[in-house]
């Protein structure tokens with residue numbers, strides 16, 4: 001099970017999808033969120049989009065391995081989804097440092113934890129503006145969270161700087177394949 005965490009805009013979602021496309025054994029863990037879908041997002045594929053009421057219900061019933069409040073919305077990893085998937089597949093999680101901390105407490109989950117960062121905050125700002133998926137307020141929130149996010153790099157097994165997507169992808173591949181003792 002691979003966790004990829006990073007401040008928003010570092011390229012984590014692209015990298016996660018690239019891994020899944022090349023290594024069919026990997027499934028992306030589809031989280032539940034109370035955030036509204038973006039125009040390019042599909043319910044059940046990018047996230048399971050749910051109401052606050054539904055999310056709270058799952059929390060009360062202890063259905064999540066982990067959940068966190070991020071930028072005013074809730075995000076969580078459903079136990080059932082993970083448990084069903086690991087019977088037959090590997091999993092990639094695209095979750096934040098709070099979720100990583102909580103998942104690490106489960107000894108039955110065999111985790112490789114990778115933290116992705118950009119060179120610097122300016123580069124991140126450029127990428128977020130280029131991505132053009134956030135309102136000004138969201139952009140500011142995401143930039144402000146950079147400083148908090150990077151404080152948690154020590155909780156990870158690997159920290160990678162995503163200067164070049166292809167190189168970063170190769171590095172992730174190496175980490176995964178080494179852990180599986182596979183050859184290129």
Ligand code: 5GP
Nearest residue numbers: 031067068070075076077094095096098099
């Ligand atoms: P976005 O709203 O940009 O899709 O995601 C915001 C942040 O939430 C990202 O850092 C992403 O990794 C994190 N995230 C997505 N799903 C989960 C989850 O299930 N649990 C936790 N802890 N974080 C999540």
